Amino acid sequence: MTARPKVFADPLRNRGTAFTLEERAKLGLTGRLPAAVETLDEQAARSYAQLEGYETDLEKYVFLDSLHDRNEVLYFKVLGDHLAELLPVVYDPTVGEAIKQWSKDYRHSRAVYLSIDRPEDVRASFETLGLGPDDVDLIVVSDAQEILGIGDWGVNGTDISIGKLAVYTAAAGIDPSRVIAVNLDVGTDNEMLLNSPTYLGNRHARVTGQRYDDLIATYLSTATDLFPHALLHFEDFGPSNARRILDEYRDKYRIFNDDMQGTGAIVMSSVISGLKITKQTFAEQRLLVYGAGTAGTGMADQISAAMIRSGASPEEAKARVWLVDINGLVTDDMDGLPNYQQAYARPAAEVADWKREGGKIDLLTTIQQVKPTILIGTSTDHNAFTEAVVEAMCAGVERPIILPLSNPTERIEAMPADIIPQSKGKALVATGIPVEPVEYDGVSYTIGQANNALLYPGLGLGTIVSGARHVTDGMLLAAAEAVASQVDPTPLGASLLPDVENLRASSATVALAVAKASAADGVATKTPDNLVQAVEDAMWQAVYPSAMGDGPADDAP
Ligand SMILES: NC(=O)c1ccc[n+]([C@@H]2O[C@H](COP(=O)([O-])OP(=O)(O)OC[C@H]3O[C@@H](n4cnc5c(N)ncnc54)[C@H](O)[C@@H]3O)[C@@H](O)[C@H]2O)c1
Numbered sequence: 257m258t259a260r261p262k263v264f265a266d267p268l269r270n271r272g273t274a275f276t277l278e279e280r281a282k283l284g285l286t287g288r289l290p291a292a293v294e295t296l297d298e299q300a301a302r303s304y305a306q307l308e309g310y311e312t313d314l315e316k317y318v319f320l321d322s323l324h325d326r327n328e329v330l331y332f333k334v335l336g337d338h339l340a341e342l343l344p345v346v347y348d349p350t351v352g353e354a355i356k357q358w359s360k361d362y363r364h365s366r367a368v369y370l371s372i373d374r375p376e377d378v379r380a381s382f383e384t385l386g387l388g389p390d391d392v393d394l395i396v397v398s399d400a401q402e403i404l405g406i407g408d409w410g411v412n413g414t415d416i417s418i419g420k421l422a423v424y425t426a427a428a429g430i431d432p433s434r435v436i437a438v439n440l441d442v443g444t445d446n447e448m449l450l451n452s453p454t455y456l457g458n459r460h461a462r463v464t465g466q467r468y469d470d471l472i473a474t475y476l477s478t479a480t481d482l483f484p485h486a487l488l489h490f491e492d493f494g495p496s497n498a499r500r501i502l503d504e505y506r507d508k509y510r511i512f513n514d515d516m517q518g519t520g521a522i523v524m525s526s527v528i529s530g531l532k533i534t535k536q537t538f539a540e541q542r543l544l545v546y547g548a549g550t551a552g553t554g555m556a557d558q559i560s561a562a563m564i565r566s567g568a569s570p571e572e573a574k575a576r577v578w579l580v581d582i583n584g585l586v587t588d589d590m591d592g593l594p595n596y597q598q599a600y601a602r603p604a605a606e607v608a609d610w611k612r613e614g615g616k617i618d619l620l621t622t623i624q625q626v627k628p629t630i631l632i633g634t635s636t637d638h639n640a641f642t643e644a645v646v647e648a649m650c651a652g653v654e655r656p657i658i659l660p661l662s663n664p665t666e667r668i669e670a671m672p673a674d675i676i677p678q679s680k681g682k683a684l685v686a687t688g689i690p691v692e693p694v695e696y697d698g699v700s701y702t703i704g705q706a707n708n709a710l711l712y713p714g715l716g717l718g719t720i721v722s723g724a725r726h727v728t729d730g731m732l733l734a735a736a737e738a739v740a741s742q743v744d745p746t747p748l749g750a751s752l753l754p755d756v757e758n759l760r761a762s763s764a765t766v767a768l769a770v771a772k773a774s775a776a777d778g779v780a781t782k783t784p785d786n787l788v789q790a791v792e793d794a795m796w797q798a799v800y801p802s803a804m805g806d807g808p809a810d811d812a813p
Pocket residue numbers: 402403404405406492494495514515519522546547548549550551552580581582583633634635636637661662663664667687688689706707708709
């Protein structure tokens with residue numbers, strides 16, 4: 257058997273049957289491909305037809321993953337041409353299924369693995385990529401402690417970094433040759449994985465404390481030293497680490513926590529749209545967050561900051577937020593509250609005569625007492641938003657904003673198909689997962705996807721184009737407003753958020769707003785004369801470079 261030509265194994269350069277005869281000769285591929293020289297469109301049509309032959313989304317995920325590893329341009333062409341259909345396959349919710357199977361189904365690797373047991377290898381692990389200081393725009397890292405709403409998946413969580421990067425490219429044209437996916441393998445507390453013969457990660461419990469902190473510090477300093485222009489995206493860390501890392505390092509490095517900041521901002525977009533319907537201000541809102549972890553408290557932070565901007569004092573804003581977590585309404589007499597919950601804990605005296613079940617003040621009671629204008633679910637507590645909960649929300653206010661945001665599908669607090677009829681069409685709903693429109697009383701209600709995927713790609717692009725030194729609150733707000741500006745939510749049944757179908761255009765608009773905010777906040781290091789053009793030019797397209805007049809580089813077979 258002869259050796260496989262090297263270029264076939266490089267997904268960034270491989271074009272398979274699209275190599276012309278000249279390219280085949282130049283690359284030593286003569287006679288190594290069937291005669292047909294296909295266009296990218298022809299290849300994409302065949303790949304899509306093959307994809308349609310698979311039944312389950314997980315099979316489609318595996319097929320697309322293999323395509324990703326053979327030919328990146330073709331993969332992104334197929335993904336881009338069918339974005340709304342395929343986003344749920346390469347990303348949430350199917351990526352959650354793939355992660356559960358990851359070690360068992362292990363095929364190949366495109367990530368960098370940093371092990372807590374070998375911190376001395378961090379630098380070498382990046383250096384093996386052979387990339388220079390100007391070659392990297394973006395790194396997505398996860399320690400996989402809280403993957404989506406499915407918990408701790410150790411090294412299996414690698415695919416969340418890969419999935420997020422695929423969305424960055426498909427949605428905002430981040431150049432796929434300039435990104436790195438990283439898994440921080442600090443062990444896992446998932447017993448099932450530890451006992452599984454196929455598990456590929458470190459076989460010990462999660463390391464915490466100083467050694468963990470040292471690995472994070474080493475990661476940040478090494479990545480920034482080697483790739484000084486890269487945006488460092490943090491994904492699916494556990495709640496206390498997520499917040500600690502962001503608080504400690506956001507003024508020092510170019511970091512972004514998607515679950516806190518990206519999710520907070522997409523929720524801001526949903527609320528901005530909702531307030532166009534209720535004709536209220538942020539300062540008038542009463543916010544109830546059910547599931548006060550990384551995402552939920554990130555949202556509370558952004559919404560209370562918006563209350564302050566719209567005229568509330570910090571004390572008034574705080575007094576308009578209620579958190580309900582696993583032990584019921586969060587009050588200041590509870591022991592061991594994490595600091596991110598303490599910030600919003602209600603005075604115990606204020607709720608002394610509220611009804612308690614098993615010592616807890618539950619979600620329904622809190623709604624009845626508080627009459628929230630906004631109810632957010634980030635609890636992973638499936639079906640927690642019962643009919644009684646929805647009815648109580650509607651009894652309190654005319655048009656409640658109800659956002660069941662837990663992912664994946666098996667975790668969502670309620671499905672819009674239930675909330676819309678239960679609220680008689682009054683509730684303003686968006687979800688984290690993609691869902692079909694709901695028909696009710698002769699109206700079709702389109703449900704916006706309040707998933708950070710609608711926001712972070714454009715935010716990342718704007719950060720890269722402006723060379724922002726940090727991701728500021730001003731940039732997050734600009735992104736949220738830019739997303740909301742793309743829809744008119746006021747007709748009955750209209751979505752609160754733009755359609756995923758238009759994600760690429762939407763991301764460009766977001767990027768532009770973010771780049772402007774970066775300059776206004778004084779963190780931009782690049783200020784192109786024509787920002788619109790700079791954003792357009794920065795967006796990578798799924799075409800073979802020769803089509804843009806640039807042939808493939810020389811390479812021995
Ligand atoms: N739509 C989006 O863009 C988006 C973004 C980030 C996270 N999320 C989803 O939000 C959920 C939470 O993610 P996270 O990263 O904040 O996780 P997390 O673990 O940090 O927070 C979850 C919180 O919910 C609480 N909780 C668990 N069970 C509960 C119950 N029965 N009742 C009340 N509270 C309960 C936990 O104590 C914890 O405080 C996940 O499902 C995730 O997929 C969605």
